[in-house]
Amino acid sequence: MRSGNTLRTLRPWVGLGLLTLAAVALAQTTEAPAEGGMSAFGKMIPLGFVNENVTVPSFNEGRASSLLTAKTLTRLDESRLGAEGVVVEIYGKTPAENMRVDLKSAVYHMDEKILRSGERSRVARTDFEMEGDSMVFDTTQSIGSMKGRVRTLIFDTGAVSGKSEGSQPSN
Template sequence: MLRPCLGMGLLAIAAAALSQTATESEDGGGMSAFGKMIPLGFVNEDVTVPSFSDGKASSLLTAKTLTRLDDTLLKAENVVVEIYGKTPAETLRVELKSANYHMDEKILRSGERSRVARADFEMEGDSMIFDTTQSVGSMKGRVRTLIFDSGSVSGKSEGSQPSN
């Protein structure tokens, strides 16, 4: 019973962190605005898209290829999104073999094995969907979650915890 709750909790953490990079303002900014600058049908190689908040780097999106398929759809291959935390241990890394971003719906979808990792956990699943407007995501199919020493993020090690 505890495993599904932990998995959903970690996915919620990942979704919240991913929304920092995917959040779009009401004026249509963010990834949709960037995507609309890409020429239709042109394959962009070795793409790097940094994001900033209060003058500091907040995330970095890299992709081997990024293609605008039509007026509303971007396709990317070998995508890595790093969302920087306050400390390196809080930095979240999302890896997608391929993904589609629906600019109108503001939804990121991957039908291939995807991975979300931070210093204290790793989560993998056969597919992933993330709604950037609601900051809600899900993984399906052979979802595997590994939880490491949470002290790496919380600053508390197992030895410093009171014994029962």
């Protein structure tokens, strides 16, 4: 039973580590390939206009780094974008490192460069899945948090770490 106690002790730290990893990966999508990034893109959208089926790719050194899709994207006012049905796919060096962020709805504050969602959100990769009732992500500092009923599932970590199950110590 000691291993169960160790797991309970480490669970908050593992969750924090995974959220930090997700935050760093999400920062790749919002950092500007040009000046201003998502803020500059958002300011091109007319105030109040509802854009449907939006797709915004992002590139880093000629390589696709992420893809943002949204069912709707609306410029709410001078400094906010509202979106529904948001999916951010962040591409890693290998397919196992690819990450996906699902948000039912979100508001992006262009001046502060902060993304907020007050609904159940999910961050997933081959080796983990994390859900929470709300999510806030500061793109300038690459810091994010989930609140509410946060749930983290850790799957086979060998897919990303490159270590096989046979090389792990047995119980």
